[in-house]
Amino acid sequence: DSVNEFLSRDVLDLYVDPAQRKEVSAELVEKGFISGKEVRLKRKDGTPIWGSITARAIRDREGKEMYFDGNVTDITNRKRMEAEILALSITDQLTGLYNRRGFLFHAEQQLKLSERNKRKLLLFFADLDLLKWINDSLGHKEGDKALIESANILKETFRTSDIIARLGGDEFAILAIDIDGVNPEIFTARLQKLIDIWNNQENRKYKLSISIGCAYYDPGKPSSIDDLIARADKLMYEQKQNRKSLPG
Known part of the structure; x- marks a missing residue:
């Protein structure tokens, strides 16, 4: 049904992004054919789908394109499954935060x-x-419950645009985006306030305590994610050593 639907419509109406139509046309003109080109298309009702286009340019005797002949395969379900698999591979299953792989992928x-926009970042x-x-x-x-509670507190402390991850064990990392003019103490103070609120509730079996360190990313002096983590980890450890003795 979807193929017949597409055949009955002007090709200009198919694409979600007109730039992709130009890209497909340019590739057909240059190469004479395309195979399995994945693009975002839309149905008559405007519903977006993923389509795989295979087509060839039909030329006249002088080599000039007369028209394009091909077919479109609806691959929406496959793309949805791929997205779900990717999400699982970069998500910490316990907390729902990014895992180390997800953090490194998005942080990079x-x-x-x-570096391109000359905007500073802040890694915690x-x-x-x-x-x-x-x-x-x-x-x-x-x-496990303590880790989940800590993750929830971190999500409430930082913004939806920030990248929050559990790297493994008891370690978390946060990359704060668009922090020009933002004092990192705003985040650490908010974090401590939320921890205090949690600890002051009745019937707690223990008190949460989170040590944290931070490092700036200066686009004028580029450094790697590993370098940022190492710098922030060092400051976190210093804070941990300065804390009062804890159980265990």
């Missing part, structure tokens, strides 16, 4: 944008202080 993209490295004590004293199920 932001570093490139930052955080550690759930009590996790070992909670696991040993109250069990790993309670430790």
